[in-house]
Amino acid sequence: MALLQLKSVGQTYFSRTSATTALEDISLSVQEGEFISLLGPSGCGKSTLLSMIAGLLTPTVGSVTVNNQPVTSPHPKIGYMLQQDYLFPWKTIQENITLGLKLRNQHSFENVQAAVKLLKEIGLDQTLTKYPSELSGGMRQRVALVRTLATQPKILLLDEPFSALDYQTKLKLEDLVSSTLKEHGKTAILVTHDIGEAIAMSDTVILLSTNPGRIFRTFKMPESLRTLPPFEARQHPDFSATFQQIWEELEHIEQNDKE
Amino acid sequence: MNKTIKSKIHQEYLESIKKENRNIRLVQLFIFISFFLLWEISSLRGWINPLLFSSPTKIGSLFIEKIGDGSLYIHVIFTLGETVLGFILGTVLGTLLAALLWWSPFLSKVLDPYLVVLNAMPKVALGPILIVAIGPNFGSIIAMGILISIIITTLVVYTAFKNVDVNYIKVVRSFGGNKKQCFKEVILPACFPNIISSLKVNVGLSWVGVIVGEFLVSKQGLGYMIIYGFQVFNFTLVLMSLLIIAVMATVMYQGVEWLERKLIKHRI
Numbered sequence: 001m002a003l004l005q006l007k008s009v010g011q012t013y014f015s016r017t018s019a020t021t022a023l024e025d026i027s028l029s030v031q032e033g034e035f036i037s038l039l040g041p042s043g044c045g046k047s048t049l050l051s052m053i054a055g056l057l058t059p060t061v062g063s064v065t066v067n068n069q070p071v072t073s074p075h076p077k078i079g080y081m082l083q084q085d086y087l088f089p090w091k092t093i094q095e096n097i098t099l100g101l102k103l104r105n106q107h108s109f110e111n112v113q114a115a116v117k118l119l120k121e122i123g124l125d126q127t128l129t130k131y132p133s134e135l136s137g138g139m140r141q142r143v144a145l146v147r148t149l150a151t152q153p154k155i156l157l158l159d160e161p162f163s164a165l166d167y168q169t170k171l172k173l174e175d176l177v178s179s180t181l182k183e184h185g186k187t188a189i190l191v192t193h194d195i196g197e198a199i200a201m202s203d204t205v206i207l208l209s210t211n212p213g214r215i216f217r218t219f220k221m222p223e224s225l226r227t228l229p230p231f232e233a234r235q236h237p238d239f240s241a242t243f244q245q246i247w248e249e250l251e252h253i254e255q256n257d258k259e
Numbered sequence: 260m261n262k263t264i265k266s267k268i269h270q271e272y273l274e275s276i277k278k279e280n281r282n283i284r285l286v287q288l289f290i291f292i293s294f295f296l297l298w299e300i301s302s303l304r305g306w307i308n309p310l311l312f313s314s315p316t317k318i319g320s321l322f323i324e325k326i327g328d329g330s331l332y333i334h335v336i337f338t339l340g341e342t343v344l345g346f347i348l349g350t351v352l353g354t355l356l357a358a359l360l361w362w363s364p365f366l367s368k369v370l371d372p373y374l375v376v377l378n379a380m381p382k383v384a385l386g387p388i389l390i391v392a393i394g395p396n397f398g399s400i401i402a403m404g405i406l407i408s409i410i411i412t413t414l415v416v417y418t419a420f421k422n423v424d425v426n427y428i429k430v431v432r433s434f435g436g437n438k439k440q441c442f443k444e445v446i447l448p449a450c451f452p453n454i455i456s457s458l459k460v461n462v463g464l465s466w467v468g469v470i471v472g473e474f475l476v477s478k479q480g481l482g483y484m485i486i487y488g489f490q491v492f493n494f495t496l497v498l499m500s501l502l503i504i505a506v507m508a509t510v511m512y513q514g515v516e517w518l519e520r521k522l523i524k525h526r527i
Contacts, residue, residue: 054433073435080433086426090448090523099444103434151434 002029003187004053004155009062010212011048021212022048026062028206028215030187032154035178037190037198037205039246041254045213046191050157053189054080066155076104079153083160085144087132093119093143094128100151115150122146122176138169145177149184156181158190162197174201174230195250199242200230207246209253217249313495318502321495334500338469338480339507341397345404346465346511350458352405353412360413361420361446362438378414382407382468386475400472400480407468408461415460419453420446455519462511466504 006028012021022045030036038046051057053064055074064071066078074080079100087096097115101107119125122142132140141161148156161177162170178201181188192198198205203226209216222242225233233239295315301307302314325331360367386403393399427445436444473482481500488496 056429056432074433076435078433080429082426082429084426086424086430088427088445088448090451099430100434103431103436103440103444 003032003067004028004030004189005065005068006053007063007065009049009052009059009064011045011052011057012060023052024212024214026213026215030155030189032187033185034204035181035188035190035202037192037202038208039192039195039198039205039250040208040213040216041210041250041257042193044208044210046208047159049208049213050080050159050189050191053155054078054157056080076151077154078157079148079151079155080157081144081148081159081161084164085132085137085140087140087143087147089132091131092128093124093130093132093135096132096143097147097150100147104151106151111150114152115146118146118149119143122180137165138173141165141173142176145180149180149186154187156186156188158188160192161190163192163194170197171231171234177201178230195243195246196234196239197230199225199239199246200233202226205246207249207253210257216253219246310492311494313498317495318499321499325499334480334484335503335507337477338473338482338504341400341404341469341472341480342465342507343511345401345469346408346458346461348401349405349408349465350412350454350461353409353457354416354454356409356413357416357420358442358447360417361442367417374410374414378410382410383471386471389472390476395476399476400469403472404465404468408464411464412457412461415457416450416454419450423449452519452523455515455522458515458518459512462508462515466508470504 006026009023009026010021011023012019014020026049028036038049040046048057052059053071055064055071055078058072066075071078087093088099091099094116097119098107098112101111101115116125116128119128122145124139124142124146127135127139127143132143135143141164144161158177162173165173174197190198190201199221203221205219205221207216207219208214219242222238224238225236225242228236298312299315302309302312302317322331360370382403385406386399389399389402389406393402423446427449428441431441431444469480470482470485473480474486477483481504484500485497488494488500
C-alpha cells in the first residue's frame with residue numbers, strides 16, 4: 001500500500017492570452033520510507049508538482065492522496081522545506097522552530113521539548129535564544145529543517161533546499177538531512193536540478209521532461225549507492241556510471257525540446 | 260601582527276572616530292549659537308525689522324514670563340495632546356485600512372482610484388466642512404490631524420503589505436495556517452519597519468493638521484497663540500510658539516526613532 005499516490009495529475013495555468021499546461025498525466029506512488037528525487041530542466045514544473053502534493057495548489061485534473069485520503073489543503077502529515085530557509089527574522093530560533101506547532105495547534109510542552117531535542121541532534125542547541133541574522137546560511141537551513149520536522153510529518157517535500165548554499169556546506173547538509181530523515185523513518189521527495197545530489201540521496205530518481213512536464217523516465221538507484229550516506233555514495237564506482245546514464249537522458253530531453 | 264601594536268592601532272582608530280564626532284558637534288553648536296547671535300544683533304542694530312522678527316532675548320523673556328504666570332502650560336499641553344492623538348490615530352487607522360485592503364483584493368481594486376484622488380487632494384481644504392460637521396472644538400482639530408495623515412499611511416503600508424516575500428506566507432500556509440494567521444505571523448511583523456517610518460512622516464503631518472485646525476477654531480493651543488499674535492501684531496508671541504513647536508516636534512521624532520531601534524533590533 002503506497003503512502004502517497006498521484007493519479008494522472010495535471011496543472012494548467014490560465015492567463016488572459018493563453019492557457020499553459022505545466023504538468024500533464026503525472027502518476028506516481030511513493031512507499032513509506034522511500035526517498036524520491038524529481039530531476040529535470042528548469043521550467044519542467046517540478047516546484048508546481050511539489051506545491052500540489054503539499055496541498056498549496058489544487059491540480060486542474062487528477063488526484064493526490066495520502067493513505068487513500070485526498071489532499072485538498074495543507075496536510076498535517078506533509079512537511080514542506082523551501083529553497084531558502086525563510087526563517088522569520090523577527091523571531092528567535094526557538095520561536096521559529098515551534099512556528100508549525102503553534103499554527104497546527106500542537107504547541108504542547110512535550111512537542112516543544114521534542115523540537116528542541118531535534119535542534120540539539122543537529123548541533124544547534126546553543127542558538128535557541130539567538131535570531132536568524134546571527135546564524136550562517138548552512139545553520140539557518142538546518143534550523144529550517146528542524147522547523148519542518150517539528151510538526152512530525154510523515155512525508156517531507158524538499159524544494160531545492162541546498163541550492164542557495166556553497167558547495168562544501170551543501171555536501172555536509174546532504175549527509176545530515178539524509179541521516180536525520182533515515183533515523184526518523186521519513187518519506188521524502190526532493191526537487192533538484194543537480195544530478196549528483198539526486199543520485200547520492202535517493203532510492204528512486206524521476207526524470208521530468210518539459211513543455212508540458214511529464215514523467216520521462218524512472219531510475220531505481222543501485223543497491224550499492226542506496227545504503228551509503230550521500231558523501232560516500234559520490235565516491236562509489238557505481239556513481240559515475242549512473243551519473244552518465246542520467247546525463248544522457250537529460251541531453252535527450254533537451255534535444256527533444258529544441259525540435 | 261603583534262598584539263600590542265594591533266590594540267594600539269585600534270585605539271588610534273577609535274580616537275579618530277571620536278575626534279570626527281566631536282568636530283561635527285562643535286560645528287553644529289557653532290551654527291546654532293551664531294544663528295541666534297546674528298538674529299539678536301541684527302534686531303538690535305535695526306538690520307531687520309525688530310517689530311516683525313523680534314529677537315531671541317525678547318522671545319526668551321516672554322517665555323519666562325509666560326512660564327511664570329502659568330498660561331503657557333495649558334496651550335502646550337492642549338496642542339501636544341491633539342498632535343499625539345492625531346498622529347497615533349492617523350497611523351493606527353491608516354494601518355487598519357491597509358489591512359482591510361490586503362484582506363480583500365476586490366475592495367482594494369474598487370477603492371484604488373478613490374484613494375489616489377483623496378491622497379492628491381489638499382486635506383486642509385476640508386477644514387471648514389469639518390468645523391460645521393463636528394463643531395468648532397477639540398474634535399474637529401483631531402479630525403484634521405487624522406485626516407491629513409491617514410490616506411498616505413494607508414497607501415504606504417498597503418504597498419508594504421503587498422511587497423512581503425510570498426515565501427514567508429508559503430511557510431505559514433504549508434503548516435495549515437489561515438489568512439488571519441498569515442497576517443498576524445508574517446504580514447504585520449514584516450511591515451513594522453514601514454509602519455514606523457510612516458509614523459515618522461506622520462509626526463510632521465499631524466503638526467500641520469493640528470496647527471491649521473487651531474488657526475480655524477481654537478481658543479487654546481499654540482496654533483491659537485500664533486493666530487492671536489498675528490492679530491494683535493505681537494510677533495514675539497508668534498515666533499516663541501514656533502520655536503516651542505520646533506522643539507516638541509524634534510522630541511517626538513526622536514521618540515519615534517527610539518521606538519524604531521527597540522522594535523526592529525534584529526532585522527538584517
